Amino acid sequence: MLNVFLAVFALTAVGDDTTQNGDTAETAPILQLEVQDVDSQHNSGAILNSAGEYAEYHRVISDLRDAPIGSGDDLDDAMDRLSVFYGEDRLARAWIAYAAMIASQHPEYLDDVQEVADYYGPEAAMSGLMYDPAFATSFTHSTEAQSSVVDAIEIDNAEIREVSERYRAAAYDLQSERWARTRSANRQDRLSSLANSDDRSITVDQDVLMTLGSGTQTRGPASSLFETNAASSANSTGSPNLSLTVGEATYAPDRTRIGRILSVAALQSLSDNPNEISPALEALLADPAVERCMAWVRLDMQQCVAAGHFKYEDSFCIAEHALLDVSRCLGASPQSGAH
Numbered sequence: 001m002l003n004v005f006l007a008v009f010a011l012t013a014v015g016d017d018t019t020q021n022g023d024t025a026e027t028a029p030i031l032q033l034e035v036q037d038v039d040s041q042h043n044s045g046a047i048l049n050s051a052g053e054y055a056e057y058h059r060v061i062s063d064l065r066d067a068p069i070g071s072g073d074d075l076d077d078a079m080d081r082l083s084v085f086y087g088e089d090r091l092a093r094a095w096i097a098y099a100a101m102i103a104s105q106h107p108e109y110l111d112d113v114q115e116v117a118d119y120y121g122p123e124a125a126m127s128g129l130m131y132d133p134a135f136a137t138s139f140t141h142s143t144e145a146q147s148s149v150v151d152a153i154e155i156d157n158a159e160i161r162e163v164s165e166r167y168r169a170a171a172y173d174l175q176s177e178r179w180a181r182t183r184s185a186n187r188q189d190r191l192s193s194l195a196n197s198d199d200r201s202i203t204v205d206q207d208v209l210m211t212l213g214s215g216t217q218t219r220g221p222a223s224s225l226f227e228t229n230a231a232s233s234a235n236s237t238g239s240p241n242l243s244l245t246v247g248e249a250t251y252a253p254d255r256t257r258i259g260r261i262l263s264v265a266a267l268q269s270l271s272d273n274p275n276e277i278s279p280a281l282e283a284l285l286a287d288p289a290v291e292r293c294m295a296w297v298r299l300d301m302q303q304c305v306a307a308g309h310f311k312y313e314d315s316f317c318i319a320e321h322a323l324l325d326v327s328r329c330l331g332a333s334p335q336s337g338a339h
Contacts, residue, residue, distance in 0.1 A: 047268065047281065048213050050097035052204035055212065057085045057094065058156060058222035059205075064163050069170045072179060075314045078167070079305075080193055080200075082322045086298050087198035092290040095330050099149045100264035101212060102219050106148065108141035113266040122270050129263040130280040134255040136262035149261055150253050150332045155221040157327040164323035167315045174312035183309050190314075194302050253332040260284050293329035297321055 060081045068074050085091045104110065113136075117125035128135045137146060174180035184190075212219065264284050271277045304317035 045274070047097045047100065047264065047285075048209060049204060050094045050285070051101050051212055052094075052209045053085070053090060053202050054094035054098035055208045055222045055225055056202055056204050057091060058159070059208075059226055060085075061160055061163055062223065062226040065159075065166070069167070069174070069315065072311045072314075075311055075318065076190065076193070078318055079190075079314065079322060080197070082318070082326075083194050083197040083298075083301070084200045084202060086294055086301075086322075086326070087200075089286060089291045089294070090202070091326070091330070092287055092294055093285045095290070096261055096264060096285050096287060098212075098222055099153065099261040100268075102148050102152050103145040103262050103265035104268065105219060106141065106145040109139060109145040109262070110266065110269045112139040112141050113269060117270050126267060126270060126277065126280060129266055130283065133259035133263045133284065136259040136266055137255045142262060145262055145265070146253065146258050149258055152221040153330065153332050156223050157330060159221075159223040160323050160327040160330075164319045164327070167319035167323065171312050171316035171319060174315055177312070180312040180315075181310050184311065187306060187308070190305055191302060194298070194305065197298075257287070257289070258332060260287060290329055294326070297325045297329060300325065 063081075064078055067078060069078075085094070113125060113129075116128075116139075136142060208225065211225070264281060267277045267280050267284070301317060301321040304321055305314065308314060308317065
């Protein structure tokens, strides 16, 4: 492990042979991150708030397991409650932040990172995590942290897929309902609501934040936070009960994608100064692949609604794009988010 780190450290230390005398601390690698206009509020507190948004997303998923699908308003409400999370990079950041809090529950992994920081200096350790997220998966005890993260991701996504199947089935059942097969004269209002989802805020329940931030309760999948999912999340401490569909392939977790999550957890353990790690956290929370995938979700959702003429078609759009496609974006491997 130390050999791997030496390679990373050597790359980041090139051209900086004056740091040994301690006179140029301001040129340490941690300050060389190319991030523009970093807001100082993006600190470990912001990680907690983003993780809370991910929990709130799964509160919505939980509600939709049993929510009524008996009118156009029911479908509109489901669509609006989901789409508010898909604006900008909200859900991508929230997903990484929540998963990082799961990874942070592994002290052996954090001790490995601290050992390197003690030996080479915290700036060098931060630089390795920052410039190469996959580096975070090379530590001796990173395997356990990775397994917890991947298991939680799969359990949460299994619930999203389950709700997706509910709305897909409803799309067929609703064709026998007069209100659902009445042609919509104007779809512009529905499209405007989806387009303006960025303007709506997400309210995070304070009890959820206290639960996530207390450190006294083991953090598992976000879907296990809500009582209505107790049955489906009964196995949340182990591997999810997932069945392989014929024709689908099972992909190994991507080291960079999971490493990004582990890096967020590790960086927070290396510094008590939020301003010191803010640039690195900001960069690691912005996963271009996940953000690009979510941008396609929004576009496909809007196109699906625009192409539909009946309300039962909205149920299909919710199932296919607002739910199933999102579960693919928030997977542990890049293939799961391919468009």
